[in-house]
Amino acid sequence: MSQYIIKRLILLPFLMIIFSIFAFVIIQAPPGDFVTSYIAELAASGSAVEQEQIDALRSLYGLDQPAYIQYVKWMGRILSGDLGFSLDWQKPIKELIGERLALTVLLGLFTFVFTWLLAVPIGIISAVRQYSFLDYFFSVFNYFGVATPTFMTALVLMWLAFSVFGVSVTGLFSSEYIDAPWSVGRWTDLLRHIWLPMVILGLDGTARLARIMRANLLDELNKPYVEMARAKGMSEWRLVLKYPVRLALNPLVSTIGWYLPLIFSGSVIVATVLNLPTIGPMLLRSLTNQDMFLAGTIVMIYCFLAIIGTLISDILLAWLDPRIRMG
Numbered sequence: 001m002s003q004y005i006i007k008r009l010i011l012l013p014f015l016m017i018i019f020s021i022f023a024f025v026i027i028q029a030p031p032g033d034f035v036t037s038y039i040a041e042l043a044a045s046g047s048a049v050e051q052e053q054i055d056a057l058r059s060l061y062g063l064d065q066p067a068y069i070q071y072v073k074w075m076g077r078i079l080s081g082d083l084g085f086s087l088d089w090q091k092p093i094k095e096l097i098g099e100r101l102a103l104t105v106l107l108g109l110f111t112f113v114f115t116w117l118l119a120v121p122i123g124i125i126s127a128v129r130q131y132s133f134l135d136y137f138f139s140v141f142n143y144f145g146v147a148t149p150t151f152m153t154a155l156v157l158m159w160l161a162f163s164v165f166g167v168s169v170t171g172l173f174s175s176e177y178i179d180a181p182w183s184v185g186r187w188t189d190l191l192r193h194i195w196l197p198m199v200i201l202g203l204d205g206t207a208r209l210a211r212i213m214r215a216n217l218l219d220e221l222n223k224p225y226v227e228m229a230r231a232k233g234m235s236e237w238r239l240v241l242k243y244p245v246r247l248a249l250n251p252l253v254s255t256i257g258w259y260l261p262l263i264f265s266g267s268v269i270v271a272t273v274l275n276l277p278t279i280g281p282m283l284l285r286s287l288t289n290q291d292m293f294l295a296g297t298i299v300m301i302y303c304f305l306a307i308i309g310t311l312i313s314d315i316l317l318a319w320l321d322p323r324i325r326m327g
Helices: 001-028 034-044 052-058 066-080 093-128 134-148 150-167 183-223 223-232 236-242 244-254 254-262 267-275 279-288 292-320 322-326
Strands: none
Touching: 001 052, 001 066, 001 223, 001 292, 034 052, 066 292, 093 134, 093 183, 093 236, 093 244, 093 279, 093 292, 134 150, 134 183, 150 183, 150 267, 183 244, 223 236, 236 244, 244 254, 244 292, 279 292
């Protein structure tokens, strides 16, 4: 098991280099750059900018250099702990994403735990009680969860909260705690607000994972080793939880690699609708304004989460199924 984990850890630096190249290419793909967008905004407002000023701005931000030079300098700063400077916000990126990243991680962890605590039991009950009332009920719930866009769920719940209870459920803090220093009161206020985006972001994942769990467990329950265990007198729930559930979890565990960054991104549209102070809306703004250093940093964070999620999936799969680590 330890050798298996060490082999996966050795691959991490190489994967990060490959992902960093792809991230840089993606943020460089749109035509123009931040200075081009900035000049277009000035022109739309009636202001004129001379060519000397344009060249000076490109030189100031290093945009007059070849792309590979920009990439090398960008990666060099990241490796030294300097995430760079946001061209749009005119602030160091560390200051911009510090608290937003912490809130994003906290919301992502809450959503991840909520999703798995619901999806696995729902899938087990639906499979063991196939064609029962609970199975049909959860099937309808799953279809609604998968078919309904998360931003639509957010809009409906916002409307219900305001029309029925007269309260606004946007954001993660009340108005008096938005810029307040961290304290017990601010933590309590955060916990009072975080449940709604947690539920909205978790419903879609819960519905999808529950359907996968149900299908996998139904397949396992019909295999000969289950019939053999029943013939030996093993109780039904002990049998289900000891063998078929463990094998049915394999496909779910393998989804952590892509599901983890998806949750941590906070779903950009949902975060925008709910006005959440996460890095999702900041990524959207940085891409719109071609703030390449900020966009690249956020994309790299998502790539890192994908790699970590894949590593967690590999370790859990090896722990659940000895055949994987033996291979």
